[in-house]
Structures are given as C-alpha cells and as structure tokens.
Amino acid sequence: MKWRRSALSLGLIASGSLAFAGCGGSADPEPAVLVPLPAAAQPGGAGSGGAGGRVLSAPGARTPPSRAAHVRPHGHPPDQRTQLTVQVTRPVRLRATPGGPVVGGVLPRTEFRSATILPVVRQRNGWLGVISRELPNGRIGWIAANARLVAYRTQWSVVASLGRREVVVRRSGRVMQRFPVAIGSPSTPTPTGRFAVTDKLLTEDPSSPYGCCILALSAHQPLTPQGWGGGDRVAIHATSLPETIGTAASLGCLRAPAEEARRLVRSVPLGTVVTIRA
Numbered sequence: 001m002k003w004r005r006s007a008l009s010l011g012l013i014a015s016g017s018l019a020f021a022g023c024g025g026s027a028d029p030e031p032a033v034l035v036p037l038p039a040a041a042q043p044g045g046a047g048s049g050g051a052g053g054r055v056l057s058a059p060g061a062r063t064p065p066s067r068a069a070h071v072r073p074h075g076h077p078p079d080q081r082t083q084l085t086v087q088v089t090r091p092v093r094l095r096a097t098p099g100g101p102v103v104g105g106v107l108p109r110t111e112f113r114s115a116t117i118l119p120v121v122r123q124r125n126g127w128l129g130v131i132s133r134e135l136p137n138g139r140i141g142w143i144a145a146n147a148r149l150v151a152y153r154t155q156w157s158v159v160a161s162l163g164r165r166e167v168v169v170r171r172s173g174r175v176m177q178r179f180p181v182a183i184g185s186p187s188t189p190t191p192t193g194r195f196a197v198t199d200k201l202l203t204e205d206p207s208s209p210y211g212c213c214i215l216a217l218s219a220h221q222p223l224t225p226q227g228w229g230g231g232d233r234v235a236i237h238a239t240s241l242p243e244t245i246g247t248a249a250s251l252g253c254l255r256a257p258a259e260e261a262r263r264l265v266r267s268v269p270l271g272t273v274v275t276i277r278a
Helices: 258-267
Strands: 034-036 054-056 083-088 092-095 102-106 117-124 127-130 141-144 149-154 156-161 166-171 174-180 193-203 213-220 233-237 248-250 273-277
Touching (some): 102 141, 117 193, 166 258, 174 258, 193 258, 213 258, 213 273, 233 258
Parallel strands (some): 156 273
Antiparallel strands (some): 034 193, 083 117, 083 149, 092 141, 156 166, 193 273
C-alpha cells in the first residue's frame, strides 16, 4: 500500500509502503495518512518526561571537552528507573557483535520521518547494544558510541501482558495508564520480547483500522497470513473495532481504546522500551 503526501501544520506526512500487521479484517489494508507528532512531543521536548540530550564521545573521538559526555558519568550512576536512549544523527552500521560483522544499517529518520531514537540495553568497551526495527525479534545490534549520537534518559516504560490482555504504562515506576487491549489471534499471535517505540503517528481518519493514532514498535510479526497486503510491523494503536478489545482478534498488534491510545502517543517518548509478556 502507499501513503499519499500532503502538507499539514503538524509536520511532514510519511510516505512509504509500510503497513502494520495488526489491523486485520481483509487481505488489503485500508490506506491511511499518517502524521509524525511534532518535535515538542519527542524526547527532550516539552512534555516528554525525558532528560535533555547529551553528545556521546567514543574513545579517541575528536569532540570538544565541553560537549563530550560519557554514557555513565563517573560518580553519577543513573536512576535504575530510567532508560538510556540514543538519537542517530547520521547513517550508522549495526553489527552482530562489538566490532563484528555488519548486519544492517540505521538512518537518522524512520520511514515515517520520525527521528531515529534507539534504546541502549547493553554497553561494552565503547560499543552500545541497541534494539532496532532493522533486526529480527530478540536480536540486538551494536553501534559505536561516537560524537554523532545524542543521549537521552527516559523515565517511561511500557509492559503488555498477553495473558491479562492489558497494557501498563509507567513513569519513574509510577503507573500512569492501565488499559485493556485486543491481542493477536491464535494463528497470528502477538510476538513476545523486548521492543522499542519507533514512531508516534496520528491519522486523518479515526474510522480507519488504526483509529486515531499509532505507537509503532520495532517488533515484527513472523506469521502474517497468506494474502495479507500489509507489512509485518507490530504496533499499539486505536481501532475502528472497539468491540474486539479484550479478545484475541488481531494479526499481532495491540488494539487499544481511542482515549488511551491518544494519551499514550502524546506521552511516551521515542525509544521507550516496550516489553510484551505471555
């Protein structure tokens, strides 16, 4: 499917062939216009709940001392309730291991024109292990910690329980949202694991299969049905079928009540870790 282009005050409309796996209903997903949220709603901006960005410096990097910052400054251990994320400001290679073979690449912007912000889940000798949509579920990629990455710390986390069919959103450990969701059907189950928020998108048509808004994830659905015309990406999104919430009805996405989905995309920063449990 193709997203059409138009100019809106909120920002640039995304253009591409990507659809989400979880809308269901027919072999050909309905088209929708998707709008990235403005920069003020992203990490470091107003209302994001994240720390301001800092330039990271790799060993030997030629960065002025006034701008350089280590991932974990000596004497200032991070709050265990925060998550380190990095914004990619130039194309970077993803490696299978620190300094190992290249397994992919990351651009500064996603296909929906959002800033590329990746959660850091491991660190080793000047290398950062990150979650990226470019890799299969359950794998991390390694990127060099260099001066072209901007570091943030976010206080937000999201946990989805498939057994309870529920999503819980926390900020600094405090529950901010708790709401029911539809999950993947038995033949197209929602994948479990640790994923990242890649895009926060609004639609022009709340009656679309995505409802008002989408929190796109790095997760992939490996079991898309035959004839499905969309993509394999998984998201938390609103829905035009609210009666399915609380059931196992989607192709893998988590369908949420419209008001909860709207609040979710307004609050949770890019790069937030989303843990999906059985």
